[in-house]
Amino acid sequence: MIICRTINDLKQQLRELRKEGKSVGFVPTMGYLHEGHASLMREAKANNDIAVLSIFVNPMQFGPTEDLDRYPRDEERDTALAEQCGIDIVFLPTVQEMYPHKPLTSVMVSSITTRLCGASRPGHFDGVGLVVSKLFHLVQPDRAYFGMKDAQQVAVIEQLVQDLNFDLEIVPCPTVREPDGLALSSRNVYLSAEQRAQAVVLSQSLTLAEEWIREPGMTARRLLDRVKDHIKGAKDAVIDYVELLKFPSLEEIAATERTDQLNGSVILAMAVKFGTTRLIDNSLYQPTGGVSHV
Amino acid sequence: MIICRTINDLKQQLRELRKEGKSVGFVPTMGYLHEGHASLMREAKANNDIAVLSIFVNPMQFGPTEDLDRYPRDEERDTALAEQCGIDIVFLPTVQEMYPHKPLTSVMVSSITTRLCGASRPGHFDGVGLVVSKLFHLVQPDRAYFGMKDAQQVAVIEQLVQDLNFDLEIVPCPTVREPDGLALSSRNVYLSAEQRAQAVVLSQSLTLAEEWIREPGMTARRLLDRVKDHIKGAKDAVIDYVELLKFPSLEEIAATERTDQLNGSVILAMAVKFGTTRLIDNSLYQPTGGVSHV
Structure with missing residues (x-):
């Protein structure tokens, strides 16, 4: 080399x-x-x-x-x-x-x-x-x-x-993850043991959202509220953003839009701070089927 | 081909x-x-x-x-x-x-x-x-x-x-010119016969400036005034800009600065309209010697 x-x-x-x-x-x-x-x-x-x-x-x-x-x-x-x-x-x-x-x-x-x-x-x-x-x-x-x-x-x-x-x-x-789901990041070393344990809420919420997004009648706003609620379950988590957008254009999806009827790829993306450490994670979904970007 | x-x-x-x-x-x-x-x-x-x-x-x-x-x-x-x-x-x-x-x-x-x-x-x-x-x-x-x-x-x-x-x-x-000095340009075809004859003032003023810029005590403002006066001698010429700048940085040269003492390359650049046709031309000078950019 x-x-x-x-x-x-x-x-x-x-x-x-x-x-x-x-x-x-x-x-x-x-x-x-x-x-x-x-x-x-x-x-x-x-x-x-x-x-x-x-x-x-x-x-x-x-x-x-x-x-x-x-x-x-x-x-x-x-x-x-x-x-x-x-x-x-x-x-x-x-x-x-x-x-x-x-x-x-x-x-x-x-x-x-x-x-x-x-x-x-x-x-x-x-x-x-x-x-x-x-x-x-x-x-x-x-x-x-x-x-x-x-x-x-x-x-x-x-x-x-x-x-x-x-x-x-x-x-x-594809994103590579720790056994508990935390996305690997060079910034993970900044986390205290307690923050590290709580940080699992990011990937957990992405996995839960995989089901939620397809629930008949689910809207973008309700989905995002559920995801945010799950993240707030971690006591040190401070949400920077949680957003649902089209991918790869990153165009907006209206709050009232039904997620179970979304065509094409959508991304659920989040940035959450634990103390001074800011972590990001995301997942792509095809609520009505189709092939993933990755 | x-x-x-x-x-x-x-x-x-x-x-x-x-x-x-x-x-x-x-x-x-x-x-x-x-x-x-x-x-x-x-x-x-x-x-x-x-x-x-x-x-x-x-x-x-x-x-x-x-x-x-x-x-x-x-x-x-x-x-x-x-x-x-x-x-x-x-x-x-x-x-x-x-x-x-x-x-x-x-x-x-x-x-x-x-x-x-x-x-x-x-x-x-x-x-x-x-x-x-x-x-x-x-x-x-x-x-x-x-x-x-x-x-x-x-x-x-x-x-x-x-x-x-x-x-x-x-x-x-280097810029290629007509026998009378006019810089070749695809836009020259727009010029009427009368405008074409007048357009020679651009290159003429650049040639004259070659001497003027080295005149003991010459300043940037006086040089530019002389160049503009020469261009205005053509009755249909409307000056867009005539500027003296450092080259290639295109940094300003103060109006009061003495041009006969300028170090390095400077550019005298102009844009002049004849009717709806806008012509540009320029020349590089090294008033105190040195090697030209081209």
Whole structure:
């Protein structure tokens, strides 16, 4: 496994491989890798000749009051896990390498970014759009792998790729969970033991909603109320948002709309704070049947 | 010479050539080609294995009151000239092919786009940033060729390429002029015989300014006044802007600053209307010596 810390080094390594006609699978991450990332890395390696991982905590996607400074890092463990998963090249740039000057260019996706985390974290998806565009140009992958835990990110990046004709395929991969259902996240390490025990309400409510959404006569408002009530059963849970939207357009569903008659894919997405730690989770449903996005 | 009207056809043609390791030079245009475009096409062919031309009148870079509908087109003459210049592939997409849906993604360059044509044509450079990003992803050139007549466009695209790490080189090429100095432009066909004769004041003033800018004690304000006075000598000329800025940053130069002592490259840029036809021109100077941008 080769570790590249500079853009020039990365480009040189990739140039050689591309000359040989090798296909490239790419997993962009912010590091502190867990089994969710591992599933992406294995998928990238299984379906491409070469698997590239990037680890870069992108300051542009953090708000001024967010957790950039305390975002967890562990380069040694990350590279060991990457090697186990068959990664060929790890790109590990510094902030200076990625942003030698303040960028004047912005890459913004409208509409899809106005709700959910886009509303709670202003500018977050502009930072994601910028760094993903840069990384796609640096790695030039055939396929890029993203976890569906960040479903809105997947929708934003798919739109970006389509609108700008990026020559690659976005491969969304299922959320990986702890045995009790908690979605894996680098931020889970922030949780106290008590918060960790309570955090199971997110995935529990998503599983319960799978039944509720199909109940004859169920409406969006009543479904969301039930989900919120379930989450509030955890005494330290503070709801940021719980929303039911069309997927992948993230268009609104009226409060009075009957969920048991919804066509196509819908997403139930939530962000819940435990103390200073903000967790997100989501699930896709096809209330009237059909095939899931992932 | 191959003409591709669809993205799929273009991609297939390029895939074959890229497998053979051929380098690609790219000239994006809006068609109605003249000798200025021809110089870009010849340059692209001389310095790359394959030369690709795109002809696409991009609606996104026209304002609602601008000349999109009457923008001149002549596909037959354009393809004949392209062939003469050694172009291998012409990409000639429809609007539907380039924008099958209203794009939600925007690519914007700040600061550099606030002055000159960016001020006169709000949204123009956002449309340029979007279409250039799309075309770069479709063609994936090694080098892309742009005329310095659109100097601000060159500055914007160079910033875009740098900020987003596009893997290509921007090659700015000198403005091509009529024997009397008028910069070639597809819009010159709009001019009446009388307007055409008067339009020479643009390039004349740029040539005169070459001397004026070095006059001991000359200031930016006095230089601009002289240039404007010269342009106003043409009775139908209506000045949109005449500005002296640093290049390529397009940062302001104070009115009282002495031009004979300016370091680095500066640009004198102008937009002048004759009737409904808006012409632009510019020149770069190094008042205290140094090497020109082009």
